[in-house]
Amino acid sequence: MIKNTPEFITEFCPEEFSLTPVLGGLSNYNYRLEFQRDGVDYCYFVRQLSAAYSTMDNNVAHEFSAQAQAASIDLAPKIIVEHKQGMICDWIAGQHWGPSAQCRDENIEKVAQLVATLHQQPLPNHHLDMTERLQHYYQTVDGEFKTEQLEQQLAFVINLIQQHLPRNRLVFCHHDMNPLNFIEGAQTKLYLLDWEFAAAGHGDFDIATLFQTFAWQAEQQALFLKYYNQYYNKHHPTEQFLTQIPTQVTPAQIDRMAVVVEMMTLLWCIVMYQQDKETTYLTLWQQSERAIADKISRLISENLAN
Template structure:
């Protein structure tokens, strides 16, 4: 961290060298490490990229381009500096609280879904990668196979890869792909800000909605109301998108070592 603080002269917003007491860790973050940087000119977030970007198939240049696009629309904090070595950046700090699963009430979810739809309606940049569920899952499967030889688990790969490839239909939009509660900040005035764009890509808009609802406890009528307000009219497409997102999420947790083979197996069998 001291070597990063020594870069201060390259930061256009910094007038004097920050001291170690000016920085403290921020909670959360399964992929990256974030720190609150307190300077005379304001508060910033210094984000260190995770060392497992390649293992997780994260394109950091694409993430940076997408983040800048969304920041230009006022939908995510502005990045003030990116290190030439590309291993950290500094962005504006947004005071507020990180959402928890219990915060996902229907009114709040409706606001979150509206914000996602706003993102989905943006013009599609030409230099943004297209997400393939099959390719992303194959990357995670390869990582899992390097960690285990558990045959009942690995034997599911061909069937699930065949069953869950593709997309609900031909639509493609800019998608966040990980709009879970931990990636949302709610400010004191109720504004919702979506962070952490490392998995963003051109994808199907229902993938974002399915990922958003993964940790909710909505009743069937509440879910139907939310889907209606978002404009979901094909239940088969919705169910397929849900299965695809459960598939990717489960593989990610095992590839990262957060789940065991025994925890992953019943989830995959349910798909």
């Protein structure tokens, strides 16, 4: 039992229940909820929102709406309880892929099909503007951490967003596609978890995040794009699409977006670290600081920012 169990959990449960921490989340608190009622065993997933949730410019109503839409097409767990303090969802009995499974051809295809399916859905009512979100994070950064280099990198990335990204990629985005947010359930069904950043957004952001967090090499990235382009163009539902040239996402455009994703990651890590001085965030901050410099240098050297 956790201290000061949130009201939305105690109201949902009978008198006797158990909460077991679920590892993996960085910015919220996750639990496995179990109890018995009328001789039947029940198991649910609980996510309790942390104090940092609203600081990061998140909106719980938007999250619930996005996850409910994804759950309606069986891409996400069904929400059972919605509350300002958190949520209770169906428990997905399954497993996260390890590094070896992440690189299997058949699993790369499954991820590509899931992402393409999500990107084909009707747009959520809310939109994540990458420039506004980056500026929000930067404004939240303490003055002692605002270096000249960080300011220059932010200006470079904002120019990249405004001048050098494809304009036809507004889709339903998850915005946090990392291995811990994918779980393979029964009959090898793949689900996507943690929808707090989900919104209408630039589809390349999801793909660049995947490439970064799954640590795929060029061969795996090329295979993903092959399957993604195949599934996205084959099943795109809009009438407008029928009059357009099919979208072919290229490695070059993902390389550009990778810089945006890294900038978002860097600022997020700084903001999270300054709140509680947790060393995990400091380590991620240092890694991202090196990565953003390398990626900007590569874009410039390969003339991909022009």
